[in-house]
Amino acid sequence: MSEEILVNVTPQETRVAVMHLGSVQELHIERAQCRGLVSNVYMGRVVRVLPGMQSAFIDVGLERAAFLHVADIWEERHGSESERPIEQILHEGQSIMVQVIKDPIGTKGARLSTQISFAGRYLVYLPQETHIGISQKIEGEEERELLRQKLHQLIPEGTTGGFIVRTMAESAEDAEIEADIAYLRRLWANIEARGGSPAPCLLYQDLDLSTRVLRDFVNPDTTRIQIDSRETWQRMLDFALNYTQTVADKLQHYGAARPLFDLYAIEDEIAKALGRRVDLKSGGYLIIDQTEALTTADVNTGGFVGARNFDDTIFKTNLEAAQSIARQLRLRNLGGIVIIDFIDMDNAGHQEAVLAELKKALARDPTRTTVSGFSALGLVEMTRKRTRESLAHILCESCPICQGRGEIKTAQTVCYDVLREIMREARQFDAREYRIVASQSVIDLFLDEESGSLAQLIDFIGKPVSMQVETSYPQEQYDIILL
Numbered sequence: 001m002s003e004e005i006l007v008n009v010t011p012q013e014t015r016v017a018v019m020h021l022g023s024v025q026e027l028h029i030e031r032a033q034c035r036g037l038v039s040n041v042y043m044g045r046v047v048r049v050l051p052g053m054q055s056a057f058i059d060v061g062l063e064r065a066a067f068l069h070v071a072d073i074w075e076e077r078h079g080s081e082s083e084r085p086i087e088q089i090l091h092e093g094q095s096i097m098v099q100v101i102k103d104p105i106g107t108k109g110a111r112l113s114t115q116i117s118f119a120g121r122y123l124v125y126l127p128q129e130t131h132i133g134i135s136q137k138i139e140g141e142e143e144r145e146l147l148r149q150k151l152h153q154l155i156p157e158g159t160t161g162g163f164i165v166r167t168m169a170e171s172a173e174d175a176e177i178e179a180d181i182a183y184l185r186r187l188w189a190n191i192e193a194r195g196g197s198p199a200p201c202l203l204y205q206d207l208d209l210s211t212r213v214l215r216d217f218v219n220p221d222t223t224r225i226q227i228d229s230r231e232t233w234q235r236m237l238d239f240a241l242n243y244t245q246t247v248a249d250k251l252q253h254y255g256a257a258r259p260l261f262d263l264y265a266i267e268d269e270i271a272k273a274l275g276r277r278v279d280l281k282s283g284g285y286l287i288i289d290q291t292e293a294l295t296t297a298d299v300n301t302g303g304f305v306g307a308r309n310f311d312d313t314i315f316k317t318n319l320e321a322a323q324s325i326a327r328q329l330r331l332r333n334l335g336g337i338v339i340i341d342f343i344d345m346d347n348a349g350h351q352e353a354v355l356a357e358l359k360k361a362l363a364r365d366p367t368r369t370t371v372s373g374f375s376a377l378g379l380v381e382m383t384r385k386r387t388r389e390s391l392a393h394i395l396c397e398s399c400p401i402c403q404g405r406g407e408i409k410t411a412q413t414v415c416y417d418v419l420r421e422i423m424r425e426a427r428q429f430d431a432r433e434y435r436i437v438a439s440q441s442v443i444d445l446f447l448d449e450e451s452g453s454l455a456q457l458i459d460f461i462g463k464p465v466s467m468q469v470e471t472s473y474p475q476e477q478y479d480i481i482l483l
Helices: 141-154 167-171 174-193 209-217 230-243 245-250 266-273 310-332 348-362 391-395 411-428 440-447 451-461
Strands: 003-009 013-020 023-031 041-050 055-059 066-069 095-102 111-113 123-126 132-134 162-165 201-204 222-227 251-253 277-279 285-290 294-300 336-341 369-374 380-384 434-438 465-469 478-482
Touching (some): 003 209, 003 230, 013 209, 013 266, 023 209, 023 266, 123 174, 132 141, 141 162, 141 167, 141 174, 174 201, 209 222, 209 230, 222 245, 230 251, 266 310, 266 391, 294 310, 310 348, 310 391, 348 369, 411 434, 411 440, 411 451, 411 478, 434 440, 440 451, 440 465
Parallel strands (some): 066 111, 132 162, 222 251, 294 336
Antiparallel strands (some): 003 013, 013 023, 041 055, 041 095, 095 111, 123 162, 285 294, 336 380, 369 380, 434 478
């Protein structure tokens, strides 16, 4: 299963596209002015404890206070000790070392944990723990035990802390794992040395996006990593030679005149990923709507009528939609609750096949997903772990004209708003004249179809009303000026 990674670098931002069989599956964007915070370690100060929510707000030096729930507070327990309430653990003004586990999203601050962990290429280091765990993706019990024994032998004597073996370690050489252990121990030692710094302060910042590619994105299926910046390519090569030597041969500097993302049509994919409609090859299409509470995906047959009967048409459209939805969730980085409205299927076998196809397509997604079956209303409910902002939230903002509604009032609606406003003004103020300042479309309507309505108003209030076009006004904006 051929996979390729493209890294596009400019002074302002780094963009990474993960390709699978020539089709972009995942996009990551990191801007120089607002790097992600996940995995950063801070010395924070408790600013407020909320016993009712079993949570606390922690000042770590960000724009908004970060959020710490009692479930994310690590405490060493002995025997049958039960968890203590948060008011017995934290108090206002207390300094505490925390790590970001979820970036700020929308109006919510970052989410924190006091259980510190650092990811290497092959291992995750847990300095507060003592056990050795194995990734759940490694399923064979014999293989899990062999990896556990192997790691026990490679950990230097006197090493404190625990480790989790990542899936990449299955094919790693002993020297590579030893280098990973040394790197992670050195990282923790540097943080401990700064642990007495006054709060709030940053103790450790995670790798930038281009370097995280080598640690987190590369897998055995990755055949090539192309980077269009020589400086970044050299930096990634140096990191690979020090920590991930098996990846070094896959790094290639792309120096052609044609932009890398243009060559692979990534810019077109980004533009499509920001739209509501996704066309399917069969002629059907999806409508994807993202709200604060959840994301909905609606499947439609569109112009697809090629099958022998209508049931087959619906079935084939839903199968294709299942694959496309899985890809779009990953491409757009949509998290939280997702509701999928497949086209209604009466055949239970067809429903099971579509659900199986969806789960199969989601299995390639590194982000954790859970899928429920069809509900009584024929909807599929699923969740996808939300760890960072969606692609749309990174690249877009709410429309200043419609305020994010996705639609605006008609010119006729605005005309009637204007007439009501003049009536209100006339009752309160004894002006000599009233002037309507509005967009061209609204003024045109007053001069044509709504001229009678305006004449009636003038007769009723007994005052003249003049009009003025303001070309900079959007259709919904207007002003009533008293002269």
